[in-house]
């Protein structure tokens with residue numbers, strides 16, 4: 001009798017794997033159990049979601065009985081039912097008992113709020129998160145920026161003197177108190193541009209929330225307390241930012257497709273006495289600007305119903321101090337300066353209008369090199385159409401004269417701002433009042449008369465080449481000061497004499513202050529080197545300077561188109 005032996009399993013045959021410690025019966029039972037998850041799948045799920053592992057272990061330890069499970073499920077159900085009620089109640093309370101304001105982050109007010117929050121809340125409390133912003137240190141003696149630096153933060157020992165590291169509130173929400181009043185500050189970031197719409201130049205996401213913005217909320221029924229808070233932030237900036245001017249540049253470019261933001265940087269104030277120009281013209285202009293911002297003048301504009309605006313045109317060769325004087329004037333008046341460069345070609349009419357809408361009431365706006373922005377006479381609808389070939393038939397001539405203007409030459413971008421767009425932005429009905437507009441130009445004759453008419457431009461000031469007096473003063477500033485500070489061999493009287501000699505050697509009204517400044521910088525504070533090398537420098541540069549400035553060889557002059565009221 002032979003016993004039938006079961007065939008030995010071959011290496012390729014499929015044999016059910018039995019987990020160690022389980023017998024075959026258990027294995028086959030569990031396979032039939034509804035909802036059973038094989039162990040290897042559990043393991044890979046736990047590896048992907050470690051939280052599942054934690055929950056599984058917790059449940060295993062608690063071993064909830066059927067009753068406990070019911071209670072847990074009931075609690076979850078209750079939470080789900082109560083949550084919408086709670087949300088509605090919360091929304092109602094917010095609506096009924098609080099006031100809030102939203103400020104786009106590119107608005108100057110937002111910068112003031114962020115600076116106050118950074119200094120008074122973030123650095124003054126046991127904060128656990130902050131946003132650090134690095135920028136070039138403009139003035140190492142600037143007290144405000146040192147106060148805002150991380151070195152002052154609790155427990156942080158960074159003491160950087162080369163770079164400025166500002167500590168600002170991070171994205172998120174923060175509660176703080178001003179006296180007995182609670183405030184909620186929220187800072188919202190931005191997402192991709194793709195799914196956003198634009199509202200008044202700002203990005204809005206799908207839920208209607210303004211991106212890159214700040215929201216301030218407090219208890220009450222009137223916005224007064226929030227207005228008071230923004231005023232406090234403004235005062236804080238004025239008190240702490242003494243010695244600096246905030247310079248804003250119109251955004252625009254690949255990273256800012258709407259081109260409507262202001263980017264800012266803090267700079268040490270340039271003093272007016274470092275600008276060399278005709279003293280009479282300079283002081284007349286300063287008096288005019290001071291008067292414009294006086295209460296008396298404000299009242300005059302209001303009483304007469306005249307829009308409260310003033311405009312200057314600074315013209316003259318490049319490097320004669322137009323931009324430098326504008327910056328110094330802003331520092332003198334204690335206001336910020338806003339630069340717009342239309343020649344870059346990436347600001348549209350709409351973008352320019354929004355830029356002007358975002359200006360504060362007291363500021364200086366500089367539209368640089370307005371002639372090179374391509375908004376000349378050719379854009380004026382009243383200007384003559386370009387001549388068409390006389391040998392064409394009258395029909396063809398008529399067709400050609402109606403064609404749009406030809407594309408700009410290769411390498412030059414077509415300007416996106418039109419003359420009417422510019423005029424509308426600077427003094428249209430919706431345009432902001434209170435600003436002092438300065439247009440700078442190297443070639444004012446090419447400007448459209450509409451742009452420079454009285455009311456838009458109230459004063460034209462010519463910035464010319466360097467006079468003898470200016471030559472003396474620039475020598476004393478760039479060479480004399482440093483020589484006196486570092487070399488005891490020099491006396492004031494000697495420097496005065498050297499300055500006179502230097503001024504005599506540089507032909508008057510021939511070179512721009514920028515050219516002479518460049519030469520003197522190369523002398524590294526050495527008066528003897530400056531006097532030794534100036535003759536050769538003049539000889540080398542005079543020919544080109546004379547050709548370039550043949551028509552512009554006189555110092556600053558002022559033409560008052562409209563006298564100040």
Ligand SMILES: Nc1ncnc2c1ncn2[C@@H]1O[C@H](COP(=O)(O)OP(=O)(O)OP(=O)(O)O)[C@@H](O)[C@H]1O
Nearest residue numbers: 274275276277317318319320321322323324513514
């Ligand atoms: N009148 C001046 N007094 C003192 N410094 C001057 C003067 N003019 C020019 N400079 C110096 O020359 C440099 C260029 O000056 P700035 O940019 O103000 O000239 P600009 O007339 O505005 O030139 P552009 O027309 O090219 O904008 C600056 O560093 C400035 O310090």
